[in-house]
Amino acid sequence: MAEKRRDKAVKRRPLDRERVLRAAIEIADAGGIEALSMRRLGRRLGVEAMSLYNHVSNKDDVLGGMLDIIVGEIEIPQSSLSWKEAMRGRALSMRSVFNRHPWALGLLEARRSPGPALMRYMESVFGVLRQGGFSIPMARGAFFVLDSYAYGSSIQEKNLPSSSPTEASEATEHFLSRLPQSEYPYLAEAAGSILSSPLDFAEEFERGLDLLLEALEAWRSRE
Amino acid sequence: MAEKRRDKAVKRRPLDRERVLRAAIEIADAGGIEALSMRRLGRRLGVEAMSLYNHVSNKDDVLGGMLDIIVGEIEIPQSSLSWKEAMRGRALSMRSVFNRHPWALGLLEARRSPGPALMRYMESVFGVLRQGGFSIPMARGAFFVLDSYAYGSSIQEKNLPSSSPTEASEATEHFLSRLPQSEYPYLAEAAGSILSSPLDFAEEFERGLDLLLEALEAWRSRE
DNA sequence: AGCGTAAGCTTACGGTGTATGTGTGTCAAG
């Protein structure tokens, strides 16, 4: 009897919201967001689907919670840095986070209200920009432009069929081989160049980022 | 008998892939992409769900087809314009398309292979950039940066809870009222500024776009 | 010891995409 009770206690650690969300993230990381169902989530936690509803109000709540955890992984800029360095670091961190959890971006898109981690994130970005000498509307503009770039390049990177460089050139080769080159000369040319000098996405991303940061600085100086 | 045949002919125009995709787009425009199911799509066309599979290989094919139609709505730059004007026009057209069909962006994200309209689109962009004096790698970079910005800002615009300006300031007011201002001073400040001078998204978008175009031009000139 | 409550389980409903098999209207060849 006492033994039985202990069994249960061991097998069934109390299960709270945090554990549910973590498990959900693991599932999504492993199999994409479409692999996440309440039943599967329950199964992973050794529990029936409906039991989850004791800790989470519905699936949307799960998604929101997952997203907020992921957003919390984005490094918040240190105030000791210049705005440029701070924004650069933030963008790099964002890219790496969205790379680790590709499903998070799609979630962000569908979300309505911010969530605490996102609020903290926004607050810190505004702080850095304002302290870097941006007026309020300019800070808004800079934030918008930088985030747009970061989101958009994450989309594009995600859509790339390639994780490894070898796989990338393989895919490019395949693409090129079935491309009617006379109809798409420029596309063929571009694909060919990728083949000869394989594209490093990190590099590409940083180049664009630096271009943007410079442009923002110029904009700020010119008031 | 002849009458009956005519009835059928009227009621049941033969139903082809094109009609299926158009109906799907209508459903998605009206109720969002999650409102689109094969059964509902069939119902709209006066047909059972399974009949659709005579014209379309599966739901993914439907989504792909819808996306390609939408991508086809993006204006392809005229070659008479300068690369800057052409890219500017393209970005504006893209924004308007993604505004009209907000679900398309999410679809684009999940898509693997290009589709003919997207290929034509890419070809024309590369053409404009190459003819504008960009080297192959630079054209790739410029394309990447511009598209990233366009995608990302569409995401952000979609996430805005506001369609009309009055609704926007209403939402901002609500947000501001429940924001712990001492904890988020910069956020409060930014929100306040939106309240006093309501933000025009088109304007914001174009400012960022012009910033980017200038930066790209400078980059190209500096080789 | 007894009870309230938290947190698990079971069942059920209406929805989803689609595999499979069954008509049936149209049209061409005999």
Place this chain on the structure above:
DNA sequence: CTTGACACACATACACCGTAAGCTTACGCT
């Protein structure tokens, strides 16, 4: 004119989804 083939719509069925409603169990507190 008949017949047979074929395109295409339909019906049924399966496995899965989110979650509402109700039931059961077991721990903590008085």
